[in-house]
Amino acid sequence: MDRKNKPVARVSAPVRSMRFDLSPKALDRWNPTIKAAAESDNTISILDIIGEDWWTGEGVTAKRIAAALRSIGDNDVDVVINSPGGDMFEGLAIYNLLREHSGHVTIKVLGLAASAASIIAMAGDEVQVSRAGFLMIHNAWTFAAGNRHDFRSYADYLEPFDEAMADIYVAHTGIELATIQTMMDGETWIGGSAAVEKGFADSLLASDEIERGEDRPEAHSARRVENALRASGMPRSEAKRLISELKAGQRDAGGNGARDATPDGRAIKLQAEPLPKISFPTL
Template structure:
């Protein structure tokens, strides 16, 4: 779902600040049970056009069936509209949903987190809430129309956070305006969390997938700061994938219960040379 305006459609962007603070190595210590879903990446399309989508969450819930479900989250956020769709899907689940933030639940991922009847967060973890973030071009009429549309979606998110936490909408809106990071204990105090997560449920694993994610996120942050749009960045990363010999023979992932970026080697040779400066 993408809102339309006089300037056309716009896409939600990852917050470079959230992406920079995200540590993809943080995962659940045990996550192999049949009633868990892991959200360990970008909401919506990630660097390779995959990412955590409502269709993948639907597949996971169908596989779990009529049972309580636990959702582990460590995500820098992503597409707000995809996040809202996943939130609604989890809220519709027939049994109790427990959401747990292991490292970071930023932006759209924090929306998904609020779907839990039980919401736990690690003492060392963070929620991040902010207004819808995008890059847009157009004349003043089109840009004003986009801003008006974004304001409505910001209000919807503020209502969602307020309903779940018990905070006043105006207070939540102020936190969103400030792009607020909320540590675990504070999230509990403010009502965003209903409990704290035990430290023995969390681990930090440095593996090929983690190294790949760190490399890709560093490139994504640099390109975003340089002014490259999300669609342009995704096209560039797609070139990485298509030019990698291993990519064609990887086979299918288990899309039902996990959302992890693929670990592939990057071949930069086929790419055009880029020239840009990154603002300090």
């Protein structure tokens, strides 16, 4: 199917009281060290969560992708993906940007293209996936709070996102809508070879195009803890505050020393007095 004939993702603006979030299972299965072995000037890397990442100050946003496409101009572009997903609104916006690009778009799924990242993968003229890679499709995932009226409105708000995603998968794969909806309802994981067989990808990616990069375990662990706290019902702001306090406590415990304050409020660092040396008689 010609990329320009794929459906445009038309969804309403995000609601402030609600945020699309990572699937905990996708975050657990994501290996953030996987990256492309080589990149050209016309390569766009999507190797992080979709949307702004509070923990690293990074993340992949539509604004960033739009800037990269402007720099590339009308040339062909390779988009390498290894992402657990994230903000579905941003993912659909990035899909639209790639769909409208005038040059040829090749998508390369290096490791994982889950949730919003799997939607981005559908924007390519050609989609390649590693044999050990996965796509994951599901209904829009969010954490929300409120009363029964709020939750009814949240469900109504999410429905067009699920419809937009289903239309994109159907257009790309040729699979019937009812089958795609069932796959999304069940959070379906699709391995590399199966992705080619089912039409989500066109071919397998050569293994020498993938390598392992530097790991950032602290940011990855913080995301997992935040997701666990959010799943327990804790608001996002409270989860961030709690984790930040724990991290600050670890820094102090790691050698920064205890802190106190002078009468005028200035912080001082307390140094422990050395213990007296004691000699014991030998027997």
